[in-house]
Structure formats: C-alpha cells, structure tokens
Amino acid sequence: MIRFILADLRLHAVGVLVIVLLIACSTALGMAVRMEERALRLGSARAADRFDLVVGAAGSETQLVLSSVFLQAAPLPLVSGKVLKALAEDERVEFAAPVGFGDSFLGHPLVGTTAEFVESLGLAEGADPFGTPGEAIVGAGVPLEAGYEIRPMHGLPSQEAGEHEGVVYRVAGRLAPTSTPWDRAILVPIEGVWQAHEHGGEEDGDDGHGHEAHGGEAHDDHARDRLGPPWPEDVRGVPAIIVKPRTIANAYQLRGDYRTETTLAVFPGEVLTRLYSTLGDARRVLTVIALGTQALAAAAVLLVAMAHLAQRRRQIGALRAFGAPRLAVFGVVWSELLLIVGAGVALGVALGYAGAKALALVLGRQSGMSLPVTLEPSDLAFAAALLAVAAVIAVAPAIWAYRQSPAAALRG
C-alpha cells in the first residue's frame, strides 16, 4: 500500500511539489506571525526588566519609555535638575541615573549617564567607569576597540547635523551584553552631554516647561573635580531619570510621589502591557489573514484532490475489482492526502521558524534588541491542529473513493 502511494506521488511529483509548497507557505505565514509576536513581547519585556522606574517631565508615558528603555530617540521635555537631585538623595532610592541623549556616532546613540548606572548594567571590559570626563563605555554591540577616539555628531542618529568641536571621548570599556537596545549605545558621562550642548544653540527641551537643556548661564561642571552625584544645587535638567528603588514598596511610593503636574513616573512594564494590547490587535489581524490563506490552501488542495481522484476513478475501480478491500482504498486516498499535507505543514513550520528568525535578526540589528524566536510546544500544537483539520477534510475524498462501485468505475 505504501509502495502504491509512493509510486503515485512519484508519478505526479511536480503537482505534489506545488501543493506541498502551497501548504508550506500558508503554514509558514501563520507560524511566523505567532513566533514573531512572541519574540517581540519577550524581547521587549527582557529589555524593560532592568529598568524599574523611569521618571521624566510630564508628557507621553509611551514616549518616555520608548526613549529611555528602547533608546528610540525623540525630543523629550526635560525634567528639572531639582528632581534629579532629590531622587539621587532620596533614602528609598538605590541610585537615580540621569539619561541624556542628543548626540550620535556612526549611527550609535551617545547616551549621557552616570558610573552607577554603567555598573548596574555590568562591564565586560574595563573598570571604574567615568573616572575622567573623556571616557566612553561602549555597548556590547558597538564595534569600537578600547582606546578609539569618538568625535560625536550633533543630533539624533537619523539626523546627524555636524560635528561638535572639541568634544572627544576615548573608549575605555565595554558593557556586558544586555540584549537590549543599550547594546548599540555609547555611554558617556552625563556632564559631557551637558557641556557639549553649551556650545550648540539648539534646544532639546520643551520650552513650555521652562527647563533648558543647555545655554543660558554658565555652569560650573568644569569646576567640579569629580563626576556624578552628589549633584550641585543648580544641576541641569535631563530628559529621563532611571530610578532603582530599594524595595518594591519604595517603587510604588516613588511612582506615586513623582506623578505630579510637572513630572511623570512609570514602570516600563505597565507601558509595555499597553503596547502589547496594541501588538495583540495587530497579531489578531495577521492571524486572521494567515488563517484565511490556510483556508484558501485547504480549498485548493481539496479541489486538486477531487480532480485527481476523478482522473483516478477507473484506477480506484480496478483496485477494488482486483480484490483490494474498500477500507484499503479509503486508506490509500486518505493517507496519500495526509502525507502531502503533513509534508507541507512540516516544511511550513521550518520555513516559518527560519523566516521569523531572519526577520528577528533584521529587526534586532536595527534596534539592538535581541528578539528570541523560539519554537514552543504551542507552535507544534498549532501545526498539529492544522494537520488534524486536514485529516478530517481528507475524509471527504476518501469516502468518495470508498463508495465508488468497482463496476461503475471500470465502465466510466
């Protein structure tokens, strides 16, 4: 029986191949949608894991999280330096690290922050970060060697506007891989960012809030012989502050305390949950589309199967006439169809996995975030469900073949 099926498949190899590919493509689409969405959730959740609480100026919560956690640069209103100082000196806070953006180098965002935060991310190379103002710590994914001189360009990576004169950093260390967008960042002392922007005339800030990023009166950053906190009374405003509370209770207190008219405090997780629901909607749409293609593929396969069977009517009649039991005829038709669908689904799972992996690689390279594409038992269950549906549908042509009278089939 197996010989007979294989011989028949071989006889129609080209048609079988086309059908298998059709099934594979529609399966792959469904699989890729599932895997990619999960990877995006997992990847972003992992990226947000290291950021307990983010404080910024009143504005969009989503924008604040996207800018600070995912380094999706966008002009943010500045939060007052007084907030930074107050947070840094708050007993409930382990550390409060300012995050300042604005410059970039070879497409890598320069992020101003403090040694505390660098250490919290973990160093793979180098030690005692930001001992001098000219030090830079690069993310794990930045292809610059220690000692390399960085002359940052002003502006966001996408709109590099011109070199800052005189500001030079030297690569002094490298972060351990974090699988977050921070792997693509170049970290420098926040004081350097403040200082650099004294020369430029541009405003990163939202004037409406009255906090200026730079310019105006002179600051005595130069005068201080050390970097980082404790901050002076007149410390400058920053776009975002990443806060590490000491306890979970502290985290909730701080979040409440800093939700004011001028400031915003968010757990990145809560913002992500909101984003996920949007992502979930997108996935539902894509899933419906994928199911639609699967239904079309199923209809096409059924049509081809019936046409093929009509051609084989005499052959099926002959099998019966020469003594094949009816159940064997049913079995031949059913298992031949299932073999084709099974091959298609298996190929589709592989294609979908490869496709999702490739897409995750491209997206990951763009964002620095690692998107963990995994093949979960639920994916295999999904494939098995497709196969089960196919097994049920394949019963129709098999019953048709089963019910053929051998005499009628031979005559026709």
Added chain:
Amino acid sequence: MLGLEIEAVAVRYPDLAAPALELPRLSVAPGESLAVTGPSGAGKSTFINVIAGLERATEGAIRWNGEDIGGLSEAARDRWRARNVGLVMQDFHLFPGLSAIENVLLPARFRHLRLPDGLRERAAALLASVHVDAGERRIGTFSRGEMQRVAIARALLSRPGVIVADEPTASLDTESARAVATLLTGLARETGTTLIVVSHDPRLSDRLGRRITLVGGRCADDAADVAPGRRQ
C-alpha cells in the same frame, strides 16, 4: 475449480424498461471454457460484472460451487472475488508507476500486510510463463501486448478457480492478440481453471469449448464444441 449455476437472474436499471440481462438458467462446469459473444449492448459487460461479483443482480441466484454470491455483503464479495476470480480486462488496468512484478503483486499487497512466503517467487515464475522479463522496468514503458500478458500473470497469482476475461485481445495488434489468446487458453487448460471470456475475436473464441451468444440481454444461442479439434 469453480462451476457456475445461474438461476432466474435478471439485472434491471432504473432508467431502462427492459432488463439489461435476463438468464433463466445457465451452467458452466468446473474447468469448462466458455466464450460469450454478441452485439454491443447485449449485456456482455453486465454478465461479466454479475458473475464476478462486481455488481449485484436485481434478482436470481449466481452460485459458484453452490455458494450464492448475490447473498454476500459488498466486503464479502470483494474478499470472495480476490480469492476466486482472476480478472483480465480490455484496458489491462495496470499501474504505470510500478514494475511488472509489483503490478502482479499489487492485489496481494492490499490483502496482506506482509506478502505470504513464496508469493514473490510465484509472481516471477508467472511472469516468466507469460514471457515477460521481470526487471525493474516501470509498466509505462511496456508494449500493449506485454501489458496484457502481465495482466494475465496478475490474474493467475492467487490460483483462482475461474478466469474471467473481458475482451482481452480487442486492443491488441494481431500478433500480440494471438500470443495472448494462446497464453490465456493454454494456462487455463494447464491449471484446469474455468475460463469465461467475453470476446468478438474468433481467434480467441474459437479456441474455447463452448460459446453462448447474448442478444438483448438474453441467451440467443448456446453451442458446445464449436471447435472440437481445439478441445482436449
């Protein structure tokens, strides 16, 4: 060896007023060879279908060695046919994707999970006896005469009690038809198998011991010993 007793058989189709076949009485002795002739539409195919259990008679009894196959279920008739009838059809009904020996073995493969011991050897011997070389060549490359000889080997595989052939030489050239006629009658005689052949081909029907002629579904003529010289 199977003998046939037909009693009061009629086959009617819903859209036809007259019965397609009406045989009050017909018997074929075990080992006898019978030719069935007649104009087209005379009921020859219906006769073949009914006696081979491919189709059920509307009324009457078809007894092979006393067993009425009309009373069997469809599955039981399939089983009975597989065991007792060797079918040879005008269009061979060989499967093009398989070799000659696999075609001969195909019905057996559908019946058994594992081929019984010696069956493959028997298939090869049968192919040799019909002068077909049992190589791995796919059946699609065979000539029509070779194909019909493979079909004869297939019909004989399960040592049937009766060989039923429907126009076995009609689609063959003269030379192949002669070879097939010789093989069919010769092998049936050697094994003592009952042979029932529907044929218009006198080169084949003349070799058979008895001839009936069907006209309008009825037996119009029943002549034994048409060619006594051929009968042994």
